[in-house]
Amino acid sequence: MLGIDWSDYQAFLAIARAGQLARAASALRMDATTVGRRLRRLEARLGTTLFEQTREGQVLTEAGERLLTAVEAMALAASEVGDGNSTGGLSGTLRISVSEGFGTWFLTSYLAGFAAAHPELTLDLVANSGFLSPSKREADIAVVLSRPKAGPVIARKLSDYALRLYASPAYLAENGTPEQPQDLAKGHRLIGYIPDLLYAPELRYLDEIHPGLAATIRSSSISAQQRLLAQGGGIGVLPCFMGDPNPDLCTVLPEKRITRSFWIVTHKDTHNLARVRAGTKWLVEAVARHRGQLLPGL
Structure with missing residues (x-):
């Protein structure tokens, strides 16, 4: 130079x-x-x-x-x-790719504080069905459901999170409350993902509840599934950080708890950029402070 x-x-x-x-x-x-x-x-x-x-x-x-x-x-x-000191002075654009549920129902509660601390930084929160790839430089940071097996990336575990079955009280009053996992196959409407549109195998939940269960009301959107459940559409699996705060939902078979993991991924060539380091630090700290929402009861 x-x-x-x-x-x-x-x-x-x-x-x-x-x-x-x-x-x-x-x-x-x-x-x-x-x-x-x-x-x-x-x-x-x-x-x-x-x-x-x-x-x-x-x-x-x-x-x-x-x-x-x-x-x-x-x-x-x-x-x-x-x-004599560093003010942070972050600017430019930081693009963070996350799952729809994690981005919409968890991160949005804390993003404003990070934005306020870095007023010259433009933040892109890409929260939808699927992930942008740090290895292809589509995103600066991605929070994904499994550790990448290849590519020029750096990955670390962000947190485990829990999922449970939920339904509305009105649905259970009309259709009965299942007492065992096999009861779900006896006349209950199940809500879940569209199998051939799953963007990650970690989203296959129902077989872990009971072999052979299949959703009959299906959506590629976890937000749509939550709304369907709250409106009495049936029984389905949600992350606890989406299901527990919703007053229109209650847990079904609460002992049937599913655990998944979030991984934070950055590109090897850009992970030391100031804005990427700051975004990574904020994500790790936000999750650490509010881990009880991701893993309730622990």
């Missing part, structure tokens, strides 16, 4: 954080032509392309991701020398 003007690195860092050249120029209080010229000069001297141009703006290449790790460390060190 010797022989390259620090201002070129500042232009690169601003574009990486803003995601668009025009926004980076605005942040630097410069015109976009000058910022673009500095980026091209840096790429020429390094002999590599640092960004890909997309419809949404500039996206880091693999070489860009590697350079960003080093330049963010340089910028942080410079700020510490300048004022």
